[in-house]
Amino acid sequence: xxxxxxxxxxxxxxxxxxxxxxxxxxxxxxxxxxxxxxxxxxxxxxxxxxxxxxxxxxxxxxxxxxxxxxxxxxxxxxxxxxxxxxxxxxxxxxxxxxxxxxxxxxxxxxxxxxxxxxxxxxxxxxxxxxxxxxxxxxxxxxxxxxxxxxxxxxxxxxxxxxxxxxxxxxxxxxxxxxxxxxxxxxxxxxxxxxxxxxxxxxxxxxxxxxxxxxxxxxxxxxxxxxxxxxxxxxxxxxxxxxxxxxxxxxxxxxxxxxxxxxxxxxxxxxxxxxxxxxxxxxxxxxxxxxxxxxxxxxxxxxxxxxxxxxxxxxxxxxxxxxxxxxxxxxxxxxxxxxxxxxxxxxxxxxxxxxxxxxxxxxxxxxxxxxxxxxxxxxxxxxxxxxxxxxxxxxxxxxxxxxxxxxxxxxxxxxxxxxxxxxxxxxxxxxxxxxxxxxxxxxxxxxxxxxxxxxxxxxxxxxxxxxxxxxxxxxxxxxxxxxxxxxxxxxxxxxxxxxxxxxxxxxxxxxxxxxxxxxxxxxxxxxxxxxxxxxxxxxxxxxxxxxxxxxxxxxxxxxxxxxxxxxxxxxxxxxxxxxxxxxxxxx
RNA sequence: GGGGACGUGGUGUAGCCUGGCUUAACAUAUUGCCCUGUCAAGGCAGAGAUCGCGGGUUCGAAUCCCGUCGUCCCCGCCA
Numbered sequence: 001x002x003x004x005x006x007x008x009x010x011x012x013x014x015x016x017x018x019x020x021x022x023x024x025x026x027x028x029x030x031x032x033x034x035x036x037x038x039x040x041x042x043x044x045x046x047x048x049x050x051x052x053x054x055x056x057x058x059x060x061x062x063x064x065x066x067x068x069x070x071x072x073x074x075x076x077x078x079x080x081x082x083x084x085x086x087x088x089x090x091x092x093x094x095x096x097x098x099x100x101x102x103x104x105x106x107x108x109x110x111x112x113x114x115x116x117x118x119x120x121x122x123x124x125x126x127x128x129x130x131x132x133x134x135x136x137x138x139x140x141x142x143x144x145x146x147x148x149x150x151x152x153x154x155x156x157x158x159x160x161x162x163x164x165x166x167x168x169x170x171x172x173x174x175x176x177x178x179x180x181x182x183x184x185x186x187x188x189x190x191x192x193x194x195x196x197x198x199x200x201x202x203x204x205x206x207x208x209x210x211x212x213x214x215x216x217x218x219x220x221x222x223x224x225x226x227x228x229x230x231x232x233x234x235x236x237x238x239x240x241x242x243x244x245x246x247x248x249x250x251x252x253x254x255x256x257x258x259x260x261x262x263x264x265x266x267x268x269x270x271x272x273x274x275x276x277x278x279x280x281x282x283x284x285x286x287x288x289x290x291x292x293x294x295x296x297x298x299x300x301x302x303x304x305x306x307x308x309x310x311x312x313x314x315x316x317x318x319x320x321x322x323x324x325x326x327x328x329x330x331x332x333x334x335x336x337x338x339x340x341x342x343x344x345x346x347x348x349x350x351x352x353x354x355x356x357x358x359x360x361x362x363x364x365x366x367x368x369x370x371x372x373x374x375x376x377x378x379x380x381x382x383x384x385x386x387x388x389x390x391x392x393x394x395x396x397x398x399x400x401x402x403x404x405x406x407x408x409x410x411x412x413x414x415x416x417x418x419x420x421x422x423x424x425x426x427x428x429x430x431x432x433x434x435x436x437x438x439x440x441x442x443x444x445x446x447x448x449x450x451x452x453x454x455x456x457x458x459x460x461x462x463x464x465x466x467x468x469x470x471x472x473x474x475x476x477x478x479x480x481x482x483x484x485x486x487x488x489x490x491x492x493x494x495x496x497x498x499x500x501x502x503x504x505x506x507x508x509x510x511x512x513x514x515x516x517x518x519x520x521x522x523x524x525x526x527x528x529x530x531x532x533x534x535x536x537x538x539x540x541x542x543x544x545x546x547x548x549x550x551x552x553x554x555x556x557x558x559x560x561x562x563x564x565x566x567x568x569x570x571x572x573x574x575x576x577x578x579x580x581x582x583x584x585x586x
Numbered sequence: 587g588g589g590g591a592c593g594u595g596g597u598g599u600a601g602c603c604u605g606g607c608u609u610a611a612c613a614u615a616u617u618g619c620c621c622u623g624u625c626a627a628g629g630c631a632g633a634g635a636u637c638g639c640g641g642g643u644u645c646g647a648a649u650c651c652c653g654u655c656g657u658c659c660c661c662g663c664c665a
Contacts (some may be wrong), residue, residue: 033622047625084625108616111597116626119597122657175665220665346661448665556658
């Protein structure tokens with residue numbers, strides 16, 4: 001028997017046809033006289049009817065168990081009145097079997113394939129091939145494929161070229177930790193798997209390819225999170241002879257078309273833009289979730305003479321006092337507030353003050369330290385109403401911002417302030433070029449050292465701290481889904497930036513010499529952006545973890561429960577590579 | 587490197603706080619039988635867990651304590 005149709009594609013138009021379907025037994029209902037089989041393939045489920053008159057196939061059908069693989073020939077017919085099933089797309093029809101062949105049987109399953117029961121993720125990943133049979137993941141990977149094809153279509157139609165860059169490349173210990181690959185033909189030397197094709201795509205611009213994109217796997221040997229895997233897929237984009245606005249415009253247009261086709265959602269252009277400084281001030285984050293209104297307010301001016309010494313001393317020591325107002329939050333119990341305090345502690349904050357707004361004024365253990373005018377200013381700035389809860393945090397600006405930013409998200413989730421149907425895109429712009437690293441006692445790039453500064457000719461070691469970058473991040477619903485910049489295209493500027501970053505000329509030449517060289521041979525002005533494809537898919541599919549949109553993800557210890565990787569290798573393999581393992585794990 | 591949550595038949599959970607009334611319960615899967623219109627089919631019968639592992643407290647531990655392993659979430663880290 002040769003398959004003629006997918007189960008999930010059969011409908012009333014097929015009535016009377018003789019077809020052959022192949023798939024897995026999703027469930028089997030044996031009524032003694034008649035047997036129903038729900039047969040599943042990647043397109044859906046079709047009900048098969050085995051009638052007792054066909055003794056030969058009835059006997060075979062009696063032995064069927066879940067997840068057996070079968071081929072079934074039959075005639076498509078209307079279901080009898082009153083037996084239609086509106087829960088499945090094929091629910092108006094059924095296939096009356098005329099031939100049945102078991103292609104393979106299945107062992108007793110480690111968990112149900114049907115979706116009614118959530119199974120622990122470790123087990124799902126160990127039997128990922130079974131997990132992937134489930135409807136949710138089948139849908140996720142079909143959608144992931146469609147998103148990729150729409151994005152490719154968009155860039156192809158806009159004259160972009162997809163060009164591959166190498167996976168075996170040079171280690172550049174700036175930034176994330178590299179995965180290293182030993183070289184057999186060059187003992188003692190190592191390739192690194194790319195953290196991103198950054199330098200290669202810039203070189204492609206120098207080669208004149210003008211508009212480039214690539215779906216590319218990237219590797220970073222850092223600790224995992226719900227939205228971070230050691231290998232992940234990036235949509236890498238680079239263009240020549242363009243400005244920031246050109247990149248922003250084309251990416252916005254791409255998203256508009258993709259969301260229209262995939263979700264039939266109309267995304268409004270242009271996307272909102274916010275400066276990095278405003279994002280940190282109002283949202284306490286460089287990736288604000290703008291799906292809910294609550295904003296952080298600063299009271300460092302209003303409270304600098306406050307009698308509560310924690311506040312005034314924080315301000316006088318160069319810190320800040322900022323706060324959040326939670327609508328109807330006054331109903332919070334003491335233990336809920338304790339939970340908030342514990343939560344901000346994780347971000348380095350030492351405590352948290354609160355006040356409840358009531359009809360008669362403000363209630364709290366710290367109200368006694370406040371002048372009436374101070375309380376009024378706070379209420380006015382928040383536009384607080386009776387029943388609201390005001391939370392205030394004092395301390396070092398970075399800690400206060402991050403603590404309140406994270407608390408804002410926690411509260412948004414906890415009290416359902418977030419409209420989950422929304423897709424809020426946001427550009428964060430005007431990033432500082434560098435940040436000060438306390439540990440290393442030097443300036444470090446906020447993005448990467450190839451990012452072009454605003455006013456590049458006037459940047460010096462003295463004013464670098466206040467220099468802005470021609471960089472932009474794109475945020476969707478509070479998740480950083482991409483970032484990019486205009487790059488430095490002149491070697492003298494690139495050298496100057498390396499110098500300011502305290503990367504010596506020798507070190508720069510050793511690490512990035514090939515880029516510095518290339519910049520001297522007529523490098524065009526260029527810039528680009530990279531999008532996290534896994535994160536994008538997870539957001540479109542409303543999944544909390546990117547593991548749900550990656551076919552074979554790793555667990556938190558960066559191992560693969562399916563293949564058991566990583567594993568030790570043989571002494572012979574190590575010898576060929578000229579490698580000696582200090583403490584060999586058996 | 588640090589903090590937190592969880593770990594009970596194949597699977598998902600209850601029991602744990604307040605130790606004994608547990609022969610560890612329920613659902614599902616699984617095995618056998620019955621059943622001609624179900625669709626998360628139904629009915630009857632059966633098999634299946636020394637409660638992650640190790641130690642301690644106790645007359646007695648799934649339950650309390652310590653350690654350890656694993657998974658997940660978060661901080662650090664991720665130019």
